[in-house]
Each structure stands twice: as C-alpha cells, then as structure tokens.
Amino acid sequence: MAKITVNFEKCKGCALCTTACPKKIVELQKEKRNRKGYFTAVCIDDSQCIGCAMCATMCPDCAITVEK
Amino acid sequence: MAVVFEKPKALADITFHYCPGCTHGIIHRLVAEVIDEMGIEGETIGVCPVGCSVMAYDYFNCDMIEAAHGRAPAVATGVKRTNPDKFVFTYQGDGDLAAIGTAETVHAATRGENIVVIFVNNTTYGMTGGQMAPTTLPGQITQTTPYGRDPELAGYPVRVCEMLATLSGTALAQRVAVNSVPHIREAKKAIKKAFENQRDKKGFSIVEVLSTCPTNWGLSPVDALKRLEDEMIPYYPLGVYKDTNAFPPKEAE
Amino acid sequence: MERNLMKGNEALAEAAIRAGCKCFFGYPITPQTEISAYLAKRFRQAGGVFLQAESEIAAINMVLGAASTGVRAMTSSSSPGISLKSEGISYIAGSDLPCVIINVQRGGPGLGGIQPSQADYWQATKALGHGDFQLLVFAPSSVQEMVDTVTKAFDLADEYRMPAMILADGLLGQMMEPVTFPEISAKQIDKPWAANGHGNKREHNIINSLFLQPDVLEKSVRDRFERYAEIKEKHAEAELYMTDDAEVVVTAYGATARVAKSAVNMAREQGIKAGLIRPVTLWPFPVKQINEGSKNAHTLLCVEMSMGQMIDDVKLAINCSKPVEFLGRTGGVIPKPSEVFEEIKRLAGGAK
Known part of the structure; x- marks a missing residue:
C-alpha cells in the first residue's frame, strides 16, 4: 500500500516524473491547469504504486510527497 | 502509511522560480537533504552565485550570502577562514565558476580551502537567455554561437573536474549528473562525501553536476534529459577525478 | 604609555589589530605592502586571519565574506588595486556590510608611478563602484593620526553598516614617526544581521544586494541615504x-x-x-x-x-x-x- 501526492500548485508539468516511474502510472492530466497554467502530474492507478519514490526523486520542484 | 519522501527541511516551502524541468531544483534538494541528514542547517552558510540560481538564498533555510559574479569561492574563503567550525558551501553555474570566476575557483582549490563547491554545468548562460558558456560543447548553438561553437573562433570547453584534480589542495573532484534516478542517487552520495570532507577538514571538495536547460536548449524537459545523456556525458565523463580518501596524495604536504 | 618609532603602514596595521580587526585579506602592491607583511607576522601572535589572496578582486570578496559573518575585516591596497576592488566595494555597500579599506595612494592613471599622490579623491568620495552609495572617507595627515583613525573607522563602519576608507598616500605610508597606541576599547556593536549560522535559534539571515523590484531597491537605497544624512550631520570633521x-x-x-x-x-x-x-x-x-x-x-x-x-x-x-x-x-x-x-x-x- 503506497501513494503519491502531487502538490497541484508547485507542479510545473515538466513530466520528468513520468520518465522515472517503473510502473508507468504517473502521467500529466489534461483537465485542469494550475494557477501558473500547467497541466500537472497525477498517479493514474494508486493500486499499482509501490512507493519507490522515483518520481519524487526526479521532480525538480519538490512537488511530490510519497507515503508507504 | 508513513511519509517516505518529502521536501527536505533545509529547503524553504516556496515554489522555485526555475523553468519547468530545470534540474537546478533537483540539485537544490540534494544539497538540502544532505544538510538535513547531517543535522547541520544551523551551522551552515551558503554562498550563491550570479546566474539562474542567484536567488537560491531564498530557497535554502540556512544563512545565505549573495556573491558577485564568479566571486563565491573568495566570499566562502572569507567566511570559512573566520568561522572554521561552520559548514560553508558555494552553489555556482558554469559561467560563474569557469569563466568570470576561474581565478577564484582555482585558487580556492589550490589553497585547499575547506569548503564545498556545487558546480552546476548546463553548457549555457541560462539567466541572460542562452549565450555561450565556457562549457558549451563544440557545435552547440547558442545566442552568441549562432552557427554552433567553433573551437577555431571560440576555443574549447573547459573540463573543470579534470583541471582541478591536478591541484594538491583538492580533496574531492567528482562529476555526476541528474538526468536519471540512478545518477541522482550517485550525485547525492558525492555531495554528502563533499560535506563529510569538510567536517573532517580534508580540504576543497567540488561536485560538478551535469544539468539541463530545456528552455535555452530549445528542448522539452524530457528531451533535455536525453541530450544530457547522449551529448554531455560523452564529453564530460562522469566519475571521481580525485578523492584523497581513496587515493591519498603522494607528495608530503 | 609606550612610544614607538614606526612606519605609517606598520602603524596602521598594528592599530587595526588593537581595534579588534580579526582578519586581513590583501594582495601586494607598492607602496602599501608593509601592511600585509606586518599582519602576516603579527596576526599569528595576536590571533587573527591573514591571507594573501590571488587578486585584489578576491581579497575584497574575502572581506565581504568575513564581514558577512560579523567579524571586523580589513583590506588595503594602492590606487590601481583599489580600482580592482571597486566591484566588491559596491557589493559591500549594497549589502550593508561594515569593513575598513586602506588606500595608500600612488600616482596614476594606469600603472602610474609609485610615488605619493592624491589623485584618487574623486574615486574615494564620488565613485568607488557602480550605484548610489558612499563610503566613510578619512584623511589622516600623520602616522599618529592614522593610528587613531583606524578605531574610529571600524566603529563608525559597524555603527552605520557601511564600508570605511582610510585615504592615505605613499608619503604617510612610508614615513616614520613616533606613535603611541592608546588603550583602545573597540565598541562592541551587536550584529543580529550576521550570516554566521542561525544555530536553529532564529530565522535565516541573508546578506544580499539584489532587489529586482524597483520600489524595493529604491527603498533600500533611500534608507541608506537617511543614514548618510545623519553621518553628514554628526561626523564631518576638519x-x-x-x-x-x-x-x-x-x-x-x-x-x-x-x-x-x-x-x-x-x-x-x-x-x-x-x-x-x-x-x-x-x-x-x-x-x-x-x-x-x-x-x-x-x-x-x-x-x-x-x-x-x-x-x-x-x-x-x-x-x-x-x-x-x-x-x-x-x-x-x-x-x-x-x-x-x-x-x-x-x-x-x-x-x-
């Protein structure tokens, strides 16, 4: 049981986290822009998250918190 | 569930001004993580450069000093010599460290100043809009090398770790990168080793971090990671160029 | 009281130690090099940092670093070297840092000569670097007065958080005269702004001269000029x-x-x-x-x-x-x- 939380306002939608996820479950959502105008990263399937924190390690904006 | 990864305490809870995908943020975080792990925030003084990371003084929660362009190693020397028990680090880009500040860098190293230098090499002047840096690769197009860097006209890139490794005062010269999770983990170990060197009074430690500048390279953040891997690492090989812990200096000093 | 026959440059250096100066960063240049040589020897006994920098530019930035942590810092040079320091002096002024800078003037422009001169008056009083700022500038006329000025320069620099210059010349630096060193009680001025490690006891301090918002920069300059107005009122001497x-x-x-x-x-x-x-x-x-x-x-x-x-x-x-x-x-x-x-x-x- 693990999960990531993306800080909606800190995320700049750079997508670096999407390259790091071994489960390929981190993507940029295309529905809602944050105040800076970015589509932010989300986990599309919490059930598959293993809490490896690779996405957070790759994030240049400290926008991802990981719990396990 | 317990939190297994979050923003380190030594970083302020504010959004960086860096462009999306700029890896400065990763490097900031690694330095802050090391400060947290060693429990030294209250005894650390950071020195910022002029360049994209000029406002790093707002991001690190330790005491901070803003230096003139290229002068951070001299400022850090003044801090460390008068406060030998404190931890002092500089955070500098390639123009700052390897062009305008070359003399300050080389002499801080050769004196064996007991400081940590975090050197961010992204092969361009980011803050001023993407001009040629001392580390710009041959053929690389920038604002001031619109036809690509021609070594006949603009000279060759400076390989900083290789150069500083020749100096007796250098304790650690290591090049790392932040374009993948394994590289980031290696980078953190190097930064930690540099701070531990300072704690153990080993002398000058520089960690060169190959970094990206998606905006001025004209690439998406993800493509920029790829350029780092495919073009920068072959020219600037990763690795330890000098480590007096592993290879004690031959000459008696 | 002890009376010594001393060269101006050496007397200045000794006076700095007695004024509580804890570090000196310099680069050799005639006719002021005796200051460096004297401090290289004396700081070892008196307790302090002497460092010969790789350039005048590095020396003034080392002063900036040391002054940022709240210690009394000094550098000295002669005319061409002061021109090199001007970048750092502007940053020191813009960062509201105290320090003492000695200029033992020689002839110019360019490499000029090594004989006494007063041709750096404009530089010292009007334009020692870019931007709106002033230094305290003292002009002693004897070796004894140089000694007495050093403490005053450090005290006022600390009090007003600004650089102070002692504008001497090759004649004063090189001449020998009898001097006495009065018992000095250098002022202990609290420096809560110093960046010397917050020890987890306060918010972090930032020493900085960058203000990207015009109104914020204007305010910082205006605040400084209010201090200048007070100095003009209280500390002009002749x-x-x-x-x-x-x-x-x-x-x-x-x-x-x-x-x-x-x-x-x-x-x-x-x-x-x-x-x-x-x-x-x-x-x-x-x-x-x-x-x-x-x-x-x-x-x-x-x-x-x-x-x-x-x-x-x-x-x-x-x-x-x-x-x-x-x-x-x-x-x-x-x-x-x-x-x-x-x-x-x-x-x-x-x-x-």
Whole structure:
C-alpha cells in the first residue's frame, strides 16, 4: 500500500516524473491547469504504486510527497 | 502509511522560480537533504552565485550570502577562514565558476580551502537567455554561437573536474549528473562525501553536476534529459577525478 | 604609555589589530605592502586571519565574506588595486556590510608611478563602484593620526553598516614617526544581521544586494541615504589652523596639509594673514567647517597632489561665494612649502 501526492500548485508539468516511474502510472492530466497554467502530474492507478519514490526523486520542484 | 519522501527541511516551502524541468531544483534538494541528514542547517552558510540560481538564498533555510559574479569561492574563503567550525558551501553555474570566476575557483582549490563547491554545468548562460558558456560543447548553438561553437573562433570547453584534480589542495573532484534516478542517487552520495570532507577538514571538495536547460536548449524537459545523456556525458565523463580518501596524495604536504 | 618609532603602514596595521580587526585579506602592491607583511607576522601572535589572496578582486570578496559573518575585516591596497576592488566595494555597500579599506595612494592613471599622490579623491568620495552609495572617507595627515583613525573607522563602519576608507598616500605610508597606541576599547556593536549560522535559534539571515523590484531597491537605497544624512550631520570633521583672522585660507588634506601648514607659518612670519582648513573626513565633507574657517577670507587656495579634485567640493561648500584658486602637483611630485607660500603671498597681494 503506497501513494503519491502531487502538490497541484508547485507542479510545473515538466513530466520528468513520468520518465522515472517503473510502473508507468504517473502521467500529466489534461483537465485542469494550475494557477501558473500547467497541466500537472497525477498517479493514474494508486493500486499499482509501490512507493519507490522515483518520481519524487526526479521532480525538480519538490512537488511530490510519497507515503508507504 | 508513513511519509517516505518529502521536501527536505533545509529547503524553504516556496515554489522555485526555475523553468519547468530545470534540474537546478533537483540539485537544490540534494544539497538540502544532505544538510538535513547531517543535522547541520544551523551551522551552515551558503554562498550563491550570479546566474539562474542567484536567488537560491531564498530557497535554502540556512544563512545565505549573495556573491558577485564568479566571486563565491573568495566570499566562502572569507567566511570559512573566520568561522572554521561552520559548514560553508558555494552553489555556482558554469559561467560563474569557469569563466568570470576561474581565478577564484582555482585558487580556492589550490589553497585547499575547506569548503564545498556545487558546480552546476548546463553548457549555457541560462539567466541572460542562452549565450555561450565556457562549457558549451563544440557545435552547440547558442545566442552568441549562432552557427554552433567553433573551437577555431571560440576555443574549447573547459573540463573543470579534470583541471582541478591536478591541484594538491583538492580533496574531492567528482562529476555526476541528474538526468536519471540512478545518477541522482550517485550525485547525492558525492555531495554528502563533499560535506563529510569538510567536517573532517580534508580540504576543497567540488561536485560538478551535469544539468539541463530545456528552455535555452530549445528542448522539452524530457528531451533535455536525453541530450544530457547522449551529448554531455560523452564529453564530460562522469566519475571521481580525485578523492584523497581513496587515493591519498603522494607528495608530503 | 609606550612610544614607538614606526612606519605609517606598520602603524596602521598594528592599530587595526588593537581595534579588534580579526582578519586581513590583501594582495601586494607598492607602496602599501608593509601592511600585509606586518599582519602576516603579527596576526599569528595576536590571533587573527591573514591571507594573501590571488587578486585584489578576491581579497575584497574575502572581506565581504568575513564581514558577512560579523567579524571586523580589513583590506588595503594602492590606487590601481583599489580600482580592482571597486566591484566588491559596491557589493559591500549594497549589502550593508561594515569593513575598513586602506588606500595608500600612488600616482596614476594606469600603472602610474609609485610615488605619493592624491589623485584618487574623486574615486574615494564620488565613485568607488557602480550605484548610489558612499563610503566613510578619512584623511589622516600623520602616522599618529592614522593610528587613531583606524578605531574610529571600524566603529563608525559597524555603527552605520557601511564600508570605511582610510585615504592615505605613499608619503604617510612610508614615513616614520613616533606613535603611541592608546588603550583602545573597540565598541562592541551587536550584529543580529550576521550570516554566521542561525544555530536553529532564529530565522535565516541573508546578506544580499539584489532587489529586482524597483520600489524595493529604491527603498533600500533611500534608507541608506537617511543614514548618510545623519553621518553628514554628526561626523564631518576638519582641523582649523589660524583661520580666525585669515584673509587667504588654504584647504588641503593628508600629507599635503603638512606642507600647507608650513607655508601658512612662513606667511604668518611675513605678516600675511593666512590660515589652513584641513578636512579630516573627506566624506562626509566638512562643509560647515569650511564656511566657518573661511568667513574672513577673500580668497581660498586649494592645494592637492592632483590636478584638482577636492577643489570642486570646496567650491560647492561655499557655494562659489569666493574665489577658490588651485595649486597642485601630480604624478608623484610633492609640492614644496615654498611653492605654496609664494602662491599665498601672490593671492594676499604681496608681503605686508
């Protein structure tokens, strides 16, 4: 049981986290822009998250918190 | 569930001004993580450069000093010599460290100043809009090398770790990168080793971090990671160029 | 009290240690190198940091670093080296840091010469780097006065959080005179702004001169100028010599004032009512004292080892209400008392 939380306002939608996820479950959502105008990263399937924190390690904006 | 990864305490809870995908943020975080792990925030003084990371003084929660362009190693020397028990680090880009500040860098190293230098090499002047840096690769197009860097006209890139490794005062010269999770983990170990060197009074430690500048390279953040891997690492090989812990200096000093 | 025969440069260095200076960063240049050499030796005994930097630029930035942590820091140089330091001095002023900078002036421009000069007056008082800022500028005229000025320079620099300069010249730096070092109790000024590690006891301190918002930058400069206004009010100093009835008043500072004083004495022996105003602080400029000392004068004579730099401030001080004549030697030539006397005599309309 693990999960990531993306800080909606800190995320700049750079997508670096999407390259790091071994489960390929981190993507940029295309529905809602944050105040800076970015589509932010989300986990599309919490059930598959293993809490490896690779996405957070790759994030240049400290926008991802990981719990396990 | 317990939190297994979050923003380190030594970083302020504010959004960086860096462009999306700029890896400065990763490097900031690694330095802050090391400060947290060693429990030294209250005894650390950071020195910022002029360049994209000029406002790093707002991001690190330790005491901070803003230096003139290229002068951070001299400022850090003044801090460390008068406060030998404190931890002092500089955070500098390639123009700052390897062009305008070359003399300050080389002499801080050769004196064996007991400081940590975090050197961010992204092969361009980011803050001023993407001009040629001392580390710009041959053929690389920038604002001031619109036809690509021609070594006949603009000279060759400076390989900083290789150069500083020749100096007796250098304790650690290591090049790392932040374009993948394994590289980031290696980078953190190097930064930690540099701070531990300072704690153990080993002398000058520089960690060169190959970094990206998606905006001025004209690439998406993800493509920029790829350029780092495919073009920068072959020219600037990763690795330890000098480590007096592993290879004690031959000459008696 | 102990009385020593000392060279000006060495006396300055000893005085700095007694004023609580904890570090010196410098680069060799004639005619001030004795300051470095003396401190390299003495700091080992007295407890302090001496470091020969790779350049003047590095030296002033080391001063910036040390001063940022709240310790008393000093550097010294001579004219061409001060030009190199000007970048760092601007940053020090913009970061509201205290320090002491010594300029033992030599002839210029360019590499110039190594003989005494006062051609850096404009640089010291008007434009020691880019941006709106001032330094405290002191102009001692004897070895003893150099000693006494060092403590004052450190104290005022700390009090007002700004750089202070002692503007000497090759003559004062190289000459030997008897000096006594008074018991000094350097002021202990609290520095809660210092970046010396917050120890988890306070918010982090930032030493910085960057303000990207124009209104914020304007405010920081205006705040500094409020402090400057207070300094102008409280700390302008000049020595007035025989000015009460003087009809020809000489203005001169530093080593040149000694020459001028001899000339005034020669004039008085001939019955000429001459006097001398010697600015002790060049910034703030002693405007009141210039007006007070020249109230009975019909003519002022500014004597400098330059082509005429302080003369502008003398004219401004009296609003050009009287003629201000000029006598200067430059390039390392020191004016003779007889030259100055002849000029006083001419301006007074001949011997009485």
